Amino acid sequence: MGGTVRQSDVDSFSAITAGMASLTPKQRSMLLVLSDYGEPATISVLSDMTGLHANSVRETLSVLVEYGLVRRARVPSASRGRPAWEYESSVPADLSVIMREFSTFARAVCAYLETTSATPVADAEKIGGLWGQRLAKDSSIALDGSEGSHEVREHPLARLRILFSTLGFGAVAGADDQSINLTVCPFSQDGQYPNPLTCAMHKGMISAMLAVLSSDKVDADLAANFPGAPCVISLAGEQMR
Template identity: 35%
Template sequence: MENNDAGRRGPRPARTPSGRRLSPTRAALLETLQAQPEPTSLPALVKTTGLHDNTVREHLEGLRISGLVRRTKAPSSGRGRPRWLYEATPSSHEDPRPEYAALAAALATVIVRTSPEPAAEARRAGADWGRRLAAEAGPVEGPVEGPVEGHEGARRGVAEIFENMGFAPEADADVRELRLTRCPLLEAAHQEPDVVCSVHLGIAQGALERYDAPTDGLELLPFVEPGACLLRLGRP
C-alpha cells in the first residue's frame, strides 16, 4: 500500500481535490501544484514529498496526461538541458489561489535582487505585513485577565492569521508551537528558503507585536519534520 507521508519532510499544500479518483501520492502532488503561485520544479517537489525523483516524475506525467497538470521548460541558465517546470491547470482548481502567495513570491524576488541583507530585509517586511494583518483581524479572543492568558490569546491570533494564509497550522496545547502543515510557496521556499521563511517569521513577529505579546524565543524551522515546518511562538 502506498504511503505518501513516509519520509516526508516539510509541509504539504493547501487544497485537496474533490471528485477525482487519484492515489494519495498523486493527489498530494496535485495539491502542491494547486497551492503555488508559480510553476514548480521537480527538485522542489521531491524535497517536500520525500519520494524518489523517478516516482514524482511518473505521477506528474500521469497528472499531465489527465489534463490536471501542464509542464513548460524553464528559461535556459547556462549549460545543460533546461529544467521542466510544472503547474496545475485552471480546470484542476476548486478555488482561486490565495492572493497572499503571489504577493509573497513577488516580495521575495524583489528583496533577493535589491537588498544586501535579504533575510533581514525580508523579516522586516514580514513584520510590517504581520502588524497590518493583526490590525485587520481585530482584537484577539480568549482570556486576557493576566499576562500568560493574554499572551496565549495573542498566539492564537497568530495561528488564525496563518490559517487564513493557507498554512493549516496545528497548535500544541498552549499555542507555543505551530506545525505548518501546508505551504502555498513551495517553489519559492525551495529556491530562497532564507528569504521566504524570514518573511513568514516576520509576519509572526509583527502580529505578536501588534497584540503586545513578547517575541523572545520566536523561530521558524523549515522542513524540520515529516509533514511540516515548525513555528515556535515563544519560550515555555
C-alpha cells in the first residue's frame, strides 16, 4: 500500500506529506474527487461519481483514512439498515498550497539568520538537515530496499520524485539515472530567485533525508538554478536503479 504512515501518527506536515507521497494514482484520484466534492460523501455517492464498484471505492478510502488524509463519520440511516459512513478530505489535495504558506515562514527564518548568525549559510543547512531528518522519519521510504513495498524497492528514484512533486517542486527525471530535476520552486516569489539561505535549507533537507532513508549509503547535492533552469539533485553513493 505504500508507506507506513498511520492515522494516529499524522500530527505534522511532514507526516501528511509522506502519506500523500505514498499514494497510488488511484488513491490520489479519489482524494481529488473528495476534495473537489467539498462535502462528506458516502461510498454510494463516490461510486456513482467515479464509476467504480463500491468495493473498490471502499478499499481505496480505507487506505486514505489509514493515512489520515480522509476522515469518516457514521450517519444515521433513513431505514432500519446499518448506518452508512460518510467520507471527506481532511487535507488539501494539493499540498503546494501549504508549501506556499510555508515559504513565507522560510523567508522569515532567512531574515532572522541574516541579522543574527555569523555563519548563516551553515546554520541554514543545519535547519534544513533537521527538517530532512523529520521528513525521512515520517515517510519511511527506504532506498536500500530493506523496508517498504516492492514498488519502493524497484523504483526508489520514482518514489523520491513523487515525494518532491508532492512538496510542490515539480520533480522530473534528470539527464541520467542519478539525478532529479526540480522544475518549480515553491520558495520563489513572483518568479524571482529565492533567498540563497532558503536554497541552503533545501539542500540540507535533501541531503539529510537521503542519508537517513539510505542508511548513509546515498548522498545528494543540490545545484540551485531556478528560475533560469531547473534545480538539479545529484545523487552519489551506491548505484541507484
